[in-house]
Amino acid sequence: MPVQHNTKLLIVDDLPENLLALSEIIKQDDRIIMQASSGEEALGLLLEHEFALAILDVTMPGMDGFELAELMRSTEKTRHVPIVFVSAAGKELNYAFKGYETGAVDFLHKPLDIAAVRSKVNVFVSLYQQRNQVRHQVEALEKSRAELHATQIELQRSLRMRDEFMSMVAHELRTPLNTLFLETQMRKMQLEKGRLDAFGEAQLQRMVERDDRQIKSMVRLIDDMVDVSRIRSGKLSIRPSETELSDLLKRIVSDLSHQAASANCDVALQADTVAHGVWDEFRVEQIIVNLLTNAFRYGSGKPVVVTLKTNPLHAEISVRDHGNGITAADQHRIFEPFERATTKVGSGLGLGLYIARQLAEAHGGALGVESVYGEGATFTLKLPFRNGLNRR
Known part of the structure; x- marks a missing residue:
């Protein structure tokens, strides 16, 4: 059930005492009574707020009530606001007929019958609130339908x-x-x-x-x-311990030398900086092996460069290949499970980069890619020195 906001009512009269008297008659805790002493002032309020009812005095200097009503009916925002006219003129002037012609829903003659005024206003407020409730229900239904459709699409995708x-x-x-x-x-x-x-x-x-x-x-x-x-x-195992990245990278590059040779790739390691930290060495190795394996697979037999840099906050390992690169559209997709940038080269389930990014984030770090299609790709792993581990 939607929350019911206070209902706004507009009273337009050039006499302050009439504004005050009518406000006292129709006020309730769930209503906001707004007042205007001229047609021009009323138009400004009508364009700014949504009203359940507008009570207009017929006779006002400048723009009278009938002219204001005609302007309201010609504007989309105010066209459907119910209008009730109030007049002290005698019934013989036939103001009521003219009022209904301009789109009024009722016409009240002074002196006002307090009980009748309250009853009529209550009816219009109730109709407005019911209409709003139906509108909210329709919006909620449309939202639910859209969510159901999205769920169906996601289920089909799954x-x-x-x-x-x-x-x-x-x-x-x-x-x-x-x-x-x-x-x-x-x-x-x-x-x-x-x-x-x-x-x-x-x-x-x-x-x-x-x-x-x-x-x-x-x-x-x-x-x-x-x-x-x-x-x-949520059960991914991370077991941090003292780890030095420079030696780890040297060992990984050495272990993968046969694989690099099979891919006709020369590997250059730029890791002279000593980088000590508290990380899961096995999982970090898993990330780097995945990045290097992909570089060999998609690097078109061109050189691969592995670089280690540090700053006070984190260590940064980058793996750069000089293959075909990755399109902008694929650069996000390749980190999703079962996705690969291309099906033309290599094999596998398309899980490596997804797992690698999850492992990086479990360390409180990040794994990203920069690439210009046709100019290779650079994958960068950032590992924080402080204990930012997300233990799973």
Whole structure:
């Protein structure tokens, strides 16, 4: 039920004693009585406020009540305000007929019948309040309808995302599983035929490396799905400890050197600054690995630069590639779950950047991107030195 605001009533009369007397007759706690001593003053109030009723004196110097009524009926804002005329002139002048012609809803003759005036005003106030209540109900209904429509669209989007997600998971897991299955079948066939020479040291080394890559790929996909579930349930684990970022970056770049070589990317590390802080080293590494992996994937084989800077408030790690870049429209979307800037390169569930940003924010930090399409992209991670951790 909407809150009922005070109802405004307008009295227009050039005599102060008439304004006072009529105000006393119709005043109530839930009403605001506004007064005007001329037609011009009344017009100003009518354009500024919303009135339930206007009580106009017929005879006034300058603009009389009839002229004011005609102006009210010609203006959209005041066209529907009910008008009641008041006159001390005799009924033989036929003012009432002229008043109704100008759009009045009633005509009162002086001396006024106090009970009748109160009764009539009460009726118009009640009609105004009921009309407002209906209007509020219609507005609320329209708002509910719009919210329901938005909910339906979001539900359809969620169902579509679920179906796409299940399809992506099946596809992404099928690739390493198929490779492992084929490798296993080949080894089984070799063993059944007694060809043990196929399992020499060099061959076994290659087999183990292939198996390791496929298993890590599946583990990474499963870890991503688990992290998304934890993020959405508010159970993401952050375990802060003393961490030094310069050494961490050197180790990550070294560990990913083979991956960089496979992508034909040279990695330049500019991390001479020592940056000690209280962060979750595992989670920070997870963010940087994701950024570097994306730089290799989308960097078109061009150099990748990793930079560490500090200021009194935070440490700042940036990863810059020189690939195709990211359009302005995609720069926000890529941080949403199951989204990627392009489907033409690479694979994956589109969870990496979403998880990375959530991990950055869990540290009280931020992860953003700057890019001009066609000129590469720079992802920047900011980690506060003070304990701004959002423990989940």
